[in-house]
Amino acid sequence: MTALVQAALRVRRTARSAWGLAAALLLAAFLLAGFFLPGSRALGWGYAAWVATWLALFGHRARNAYRQGADPRSAFELGVLLLVGVHALVQFRGGVGSELYPLTYVAVALVASFATGPAGIGVVAFALALGFAIAFLGEHITDPLLLGLNALFIACFGALSYMFTRAEIVRVRRKSELELAAQKEKVRDDTRLFRLVAPSSEGVRDEERLYQTSVQEVRQALYHALQLLHQTLDLHTCVLLMPTDEAEQLRIVELVTKSDDVADGPFSQGAGAVGAAVRRKLTTSLQQIRPGYQGICYYRGPATVRSFIAVPVLERGHLRAVLCADRVVDRAFGPQEEELLRSSTSHVLRAFENERVFVQLESSKREQETLYRVSQALSTALTQDAVMEVGLAAAKEIVVHDFAAITEYQPDGRRHVVRRAAGERALDFQGLRFRDNTSLTAMVVKNRHYLPYRGEFDPKQQVLFTKKTHLKGMESLLVLPLVAREEPIGTLIVAAKAPSAFGTSARETLEALANQLAVAMANARAVRQLEEMATTDGLTGCLNKRALLDQMEQKLMAAQRFGRKLSLIVTDLDHFKAVNDTYGHAAGDRVLKEVGGVLRRVKRETDLVARFGGEEFCVLCEETDVRGARLLAERVREELEKTELVTEFGTLKVTASLGVATFPDHASTAADLFVQGDKALYEAKNRGRNQVCTV
Known part of the structure; x- marks a missing residue:
């Protein structure tokens, strides 16, 4: 019944989604019959009904696409409807030979430009088929040249429109991506330029907003300082130049000027008067500059200024920037003005230093907040x-990374297991098991030290897990040990496609995370072991009595709520006391272990096996009636009867008696269910043992 209902629902959904396309094809069938050809019949209600149906269909589908968005299926339907309508108009005006037939090419180009992916290709293919069918069947045109030319034009218009539209979309997207990437790169360049972060020490981090804010603060401070100098010293131009990462180049960081001839840069560090200040790291001053002088690099052409000064900005003896000022009047910079410019360089350095400290504090604050949140979350996580x-x-x-994983080390078998993976190709590594080897993961566990040392990954030279499993496309890798109570329990792995993605700061934060993670995993493992000890019988590995009773209450409540069956099989070994007396208690323990193993092998995945006490075992079976439980009990009895144990006193065979009771047939509570199963068990013993009985 369920399969029939599902099939009916699938048919219903298919019919709902395809009725528009089916109606469009039905309207197209009229065109194949030449319905609109001039002279075929007088204009009447049939034409009006066709046109009204087409308008209703097209309007309904267009309105839905406008409101809900056009998916490939709806785009294809709209394209088919439009083509059918255009062909109807063309046929009404005379068909292939009419002056309106080029409208079909325009319609194909229009639809192909708006349809995406397979929908666009499908529309072009439909246009080819529809054009050929109408011309051949509806208008009885058999000239192969005319049919071929029409098909060629339709295909060319559709294909070219589709390709040009896709190319334009790709171009616009690419342009947007490049503009966004350029904006981010400019922010990163400025942060490196102002030394807000150490160059090349970090990968692309989610801190662009912080860096952008800091860059704006630095620029604002520099602008106010230059503006103050510009007004105080009556300058024509006041500009701050800084060396770029490229060798022998300067770029304008900030300026205040009255000139329209300032160049964009970058400029050579050795050029003219600015170059002299850079090379010597000393103040360079010029006066009475002759007209046409080209030694001031930040102007496009010959300078119109008459006096110039360049003051190097030094930090611990290293050139950080050059502060330049000039005037158009022939008035040299005096000692007091020169001293004022030198003192201004300290304000420039202070602006850099203040924002650098701010960024470092904000980054440290974010890392500490992240670790605090992680600590709180780990404290409440009780499972691995x-x-x-x-x-x-x-x-x-x-x-930021492209792949991450957590492995667990099992010292008993000297094995490693990838417990969890995320990112690219995560499913390829999830659950991977491998022995101790020379891989980075195994070496990190052995040495309890992160690898690789510089965070650089070469898949041709280095192995992450095994030689058969390759982590392709990654240039940065960090494998961190998880150590708890001086014992390695696994590794934390992060990898990225970007080079030098894991600098010192990131590694140290990840190491702090690894320490917390290791302790939390060890605690979760201890909790799991305690739970197993509290709910598991130590000898047989089955559930104990307490766990069985708890599960019986829960399963019975669920069965009562959903109207399902719940069966209990009570098993007791026959003459087990004689086994202990004859073969010893060690042999008796072996028998109990074997019985537990047989029950776990025979049971279904949803069944629960428990040792209730002594030689008595129980199997709890969900959604199982009396007949199903009896069949399972019979399989258990047969398996036990076939089992042989070799002892020092000879071969030992045991049998068991089993009783079956079912909710709600035999009992309405968990306690009653066990009582009824016990009664059935003793009925089996009274009948001669080694058999199954029900209530």
């Missing part, structure tokens, strides 16, 4: 899955 989920989410906040 929850701990690893929090750890990978935190790593994503700390540093």
